[in-house]
Amino acid sequence: MKTKLLWIALALFNSTLAAVELAPLPLQPQTALLSAQVLNRYHYKHVPLDEATSAKVFDNYLKGLDSERFFFLQADINRFEAERPRLVDAVLKENLSTPFAIYNLYQQRVTERIVYARSLLSQGFDFDTLDSYQYLRKHAAWPKSEEEINELWRRRVKNDWLRLKLTGKDDKDISNTLNKRYDNTLNSLAKVKSDDVFQRFMSAYAMTIDPHTDYFGTRASEDFDISMRLSLVGIGAVLQDKDDFTTIRELVAGGPAALSGRLKVGDRIVGVGQGNSPITEVQGQRLDDTVALIRGAEDTVVRLDILPAEATPDGKHKLITLIRKKITLDKQAAKKSILDVTDGGATRHIGVITLPGFYLDFAARQRGDKNFKSASRDVSQLLKEFKKNKVDSVLIDLRNNGGGSLDEAIELTGLFIDKGPVVQQRDSKGKISVSSDLNSGMAWQGPLGVLINRGSASASEIFAAAIQDYGRGIVIGETSFGKGTVQSVVDLDSLFKSPQPKFGELKMTIAQFFRINGGTTQLRGVIPDITLPSMIDEEEFGESSYDNALPWSQIKAADYTKAGDLAPVVPLLIRKHDQRVATDQEFKYLQEDINEFNTRRRENRISLNETERRHEREVQEARIKLRDKFRGDKSEPAGTGFQDDGLQANERNLEADIALENTRKNAKDVLLNEAVHILSDEVALLKSKSRLAASALPEIQ
Structure with missing residues (x-):
């Protein structure tokens, strides 16, 4: 009887979806063709729209829809296999029927999976069995049958139920939470528009050419502009x-x-x-x-x-x-703080500037607004304040800064060098140009550090690389993202003289940038002078994770004069860093967490046995209590903000969600703390050894 009711529900849902199947809007086929023409003519990398490219577009599109392979069956993939070598016809022949048919099938499959998941809630689960759940499936094969995908979903729902059960929720609360979650999924699905499907397909097509080329619809274009001008x-x-x-x-x-x-x-x-x-x-x-x-x-x-x-x-x-x-949007602008380090009776003040992005209000600058917003102008003002505060060193924190304006990367570099080349560019015709800081003088002449991680990309890498090549500052952290390409945004409406916004924009790779020493950050990123531990798997995140990334290459070095030589200083700082972290308990905690995270990532399985999971949770809680005891923190229960509550962000009480966000935001920043100590060590060395100071900071001498 239950099976019959399930299939009746499925039929009702499928009939509903059939009534709202999405189809391309009249302008979209033309927009796709115009985009292809622009990319073919102006993109840095020429990619023919042939069968091989079509196959990649096909795979990218499926990956964008179902990256973890939880919805489509192998039979669904086979159904559209004949379209694999000719999916680019959707662009060239202005026929988007296949991309929309694939999406409509995806919509149907999501609904079927959610209906099946909901049917499991009334059946209950046995948590005494030695069962497990594989939560990362992007390298797995497509499920071959309805039975196989149902088994995947049974384990997925069982894991969701167990996560909530471990927090103390009873069966009724758990069932209500998951039912509501499934409602939200279906509601979100019902709100998808033709514009969204077109955006997904065009992104799959554009990013097949290179990872940083993309299409923006009119609304996405507006959001991009807001992020740049703040x-x-x-x-x-x-x-x-x-x-x-x-x-x-x-x-x-x-x-x-x-x-x-x-x-x-x-x-x-x-x-x-x-x-x-x-x-x-x-x-x-x-x-x-x-x-x-x-x-x-x-x-x-x-x-x-x-x-x-x-x-x-x-x-x-x-x-x-x-x-x-x-x-x-001040929260996304440059911010300062001053951190004090006491060592051997001396207290040193390290000025930290956190820069989330290289923003610039292009329009305000073009119309002559004297107060236009830009990253370099904001940083310049903060450096003036640091001088008044008499800080001993400055750290520019570029962690998770994905880039932005190339002009701003050059201007920011110019605050720390006298003048000279900052970055080289090579266009699609092989022409090389050099972009330089032409303004004499520095906004900050003292010791400098740059903190980066795997999320530091593009303009962040230009800045960090220039500071490193000039010998102007010490780069600390993880190897950066490895994005060594330059993008330009092309307004299709302006290009094709449309009086109303209707075609959107293309973010398109137009050049590759090179360091002033002739190398490129492409693929390899900026390698720090002093390396800090990381949870990031470089094969999963970063330029090297893309199979269509441009290769590493090298050109002739630009004509520049180094501002300093930090080579004699860095080994001494590494030695002091190693000695400090060997006894730093917080650093040991961080390394423990990284080791556990990497172990879990390699295993890619989680137990569905309640006894095992409770034991894991108890061990984690005990570890957190021990850490809280070491820190002397008794303000809140152990693990608040870090223990799994089994909920998605939109399922928490708003007040609780904001509190959780603040707890995580205010957690001890071990890597920043160590970077600040490294710069404090440098200040001490330069003050005690005049020869090192003369080598590292000749401009000051």
Whole structure:
């Protein structure tokens, strides 16, 4: 009887999906062809649109939809196998039927898997068996049968149930949580539009040429522009989708929402009106659609229908009128801090500048705005403040800085060198050009360090490499990402003279950049002078993880004069670093965590036996308690913020989710602490050994 009911449910879901199958919009085939023409003509790397390329596009598209192979069957792949060598026809012949047919089948399969997962909740699970779950499956084969994929999902749901059970939830709570999770999955699926499918396919096609080429639809283009200029026009509220409501997660200080005094975290926006126009209901709508209604021209009126945080779903609403203003995204801008290191009776002050990205408001600069926003201008101001604070050394923290404006990488380098070449570029015709800092003088002449990790890419690598090649500072951390290519954003609407935004933009590789010493960061990245431990598997993350990345190469070095020679200093610093971390308990904890993480990653299996999992959890809790005891931390239960709660982000209470985020954000930064100690050691060495100082910082001498 249960099986019959399951298939009735499946039939109902499939009939619903059949009614909402997505198809390409009229302009999309033309946009695909125009994009191909631009890429073929201007891209740094010429890739013919042949059968081999088509096969790669096919694989990329499937990977983008089902990377862990939890939804498609091998039979589904076979069904479209004939399209593998001719999928590029979707672009060249302006026929997107195959990409959309693949997506529609994917949508159907997701629904079937969710219906099956839901059917398992009423059956219960036996957690006494020696069962296990493989959670990373991107290298696994496609499931060959319905039975095989059902078994995969049985283990997946069993693991989700057990994770919640280990936190103390009873069966009813667990069933409700998972049912709600599946509802959210289906709701998200139902909100997908033709634009989303087209974006996915075009990204799969563009990234087949090289990993950093991509297509942006009109909305994605707007978000990219905002990330570069660090500003937008709106109400100054961070929003998130929670329980089908657009919910306020944070109010930006000084923004219209905060200044009104009538909005607070947890309030839900259920309707948006423009000026005196009627309110448009947005409950159940996609978050980006609601955000688009709230944003608008500066000094215009937006009205919000608000369901207060404390109100029940049928509670009393309030109507709030706000005037849109320019909002600066200060959280993503450069920030400073000063960390003190006491050693041998001496206290040294290390100024730290955290730079999340190389941002630049291109439009404001072009129109002559004297106060245009840029990373280098912000850093320059922070360096002035450091001088007043009389810091002994400066550390530029570029961890997880994925890059941004090439101009800003050059300008930032110029703050730390007198003048000279910063980066070389080679275009598709083999022409080499050199970009230089032309401004004499430095904003900071003292000791300098650069902290990088595997997430430091592109402009971050240009800066770190230049500082290293000039001998201007010590590079500390992990080997960087290895992205040695230059991208330019092409506005297809401008190129094809469209008066209205309709074609979107292409982010396209146009050149390869080289260090001033002639090498490139491509594939190999920037190798630090002093290496710190990492949890990152370089084969899984970074340029070397892409099978279509450009190769490493070398050209003639640029004509430059080194600013200093740190070669005699680095071995001494490494020796002191090794001695310190050998007795540093926090560093030992970090290494323990890395070793455990790498072991689990290699095993790629987790037990589904409750006794085993409880034992693992108890061992982890005991380890955390021991660490808290060592730190003298009794402010909260052991492991708060780090122990698995079995929930996804949108399933937590908003207050609890924000608290968890803050706990993780405020956790001890062991690597930053060690980088600061390394720079403190350098200051001590340079003060005590005049010959080293003369070699390392000749400009000061």
